[in-house]
Amino acid sequence: MPRRVGGTTIELDTVEFLLQQGWQSLKRNGLMALAAICNIAVAFAVLSAFVLLAWNLEHMARKQTESAVITVELTSDAIPADVEAAINRDLRVKRTEFLSRDEALNRLAERMGYDKEALKLVGNPLPDMFIVWPNNPDDIPALAEDIKKIKGVSKDKDGVRYGGQVTKKLLVVARGVKIAAAVLTILLGSATLLIVGATIGLTIYARRREIRIMQLVGATNWFIRVPFLIEGMLQGMAGAALAAVLVLVGYYHVCRYTAENLAFIDFVYSPEMVALFAAGTILAGIVFGAIGAMLAVRRYLKIV
């Protein structure tokens, strides 16, 4: 049955013909296509592994940044509002949260699994405190020193506490990996385009007689190009799918190993993440395949 697409009628028979042409194209240059697919797979495997790495480093850095806070204990005679105002005057401070000694006890009880009422009977040993989030985790040590000087802040050794000093290095590494991923995307992406383009160029050459006849009997340019675009997209898709499988299998083993042996490393791993990663990689493969084919078609179809 004819279907209307963009104002012109497209016959089912025609869709079949185009798909068949694309597939035949792929088959005709079987070995070359296989080589191209393997090349694309390697390029995409390297690329997607980098993307995964960057993704995980980001994730770790984000988690650490969230936990990068300064806990400030107050003396029993302090006026919380004055201390808070003093802390907030510092431009390095993003925000503060007041934690009354009761609330602090509740949280502690919750975290430890104690009964709150029972704890209260024992008496609350905790002081009032502030949680301080810095704008930049790098500032934490200096900021903590300055907060210590504020009137009403406990002068105890642990009166002003902080943790999470790995963040900065992690962010630097994450940025490095992201830059590397971008550079690799450009290099391996162009390589993929060239590979797809060269393969399609060969098919175009192999099919020049057919193309010539098509042009003579009135096939539109669109019609002549579609099979090659399909061929390119199939190549890209196959290569990327192969890469996604390889990388995910490897990643799964890395995750399992670290979960068992290096529990402090927290990799992102969930069904959604696997699905998103696979879909993204394959989609990128299809897009790169289509672009490569388009470039080849523009370059080689004129000279047929």
Next chain:
Amino acid sequence: MIHLQGVSVVYPDGTTALDKVDLSIERGEFVFITGPSGSGKTTLLQLIYREMVPTEGKVLVDGQDVAKLPAWRVPLLRRKVGVVFQDFRLLPNQTVWENVRFALDVVGASRREKHRKVPIALELVGLADKANSYPDNLSGGEKQRVCIARALVNSPMALLADEPTGNLDPEISLELTELLANIAETGTTVVMATHDKMIVDKMQRRVVTLLHGAVVRDAKEGGGYHDRA
């Protein structure tokens, strides 16, 4: 249906292939284009199916100035103008049926249309019984008939044949030319470039003679190869 008005073609290397040609061919006419090798026959046909645009002058096909056709309209012109060549240009790994159907495949015809039109075209050229043969197993004359069927299956208004008998023996050549003349009887304009004197003399149809790219004779009432104007 086909009108050339003051048409000149100069190739980039400076060769003048056609020189101020005026020519009118009406619907359903059968016309020979003759002339010695290099006189511009192929170039003239190429202008009509827009393989080439004139350096000067106008080429009108079915009222349209083909030089002004945007690229995306050229395929539509090609569906109105079938072409046949000396070297056949068939797909060797496809059957006769598939070769003819190919012209319908690429213009997006429906399955039903293909099943209706392919047999008609094969019948017309007398090859109904060879539908499942491969081109390599056909004689030269049969191959050329397949090409004619392929050119006709889209029901074009005109059929251009560039030395279609160039690879055939005299007897087969004449048969094939008669087939083309019969096709013209059905209302399809046929323009055939040839330098086969025997055929032109035998057919006694309109003859346009080119020499160095210029029309030196147009025997509208029919004539032989060397008749004087």
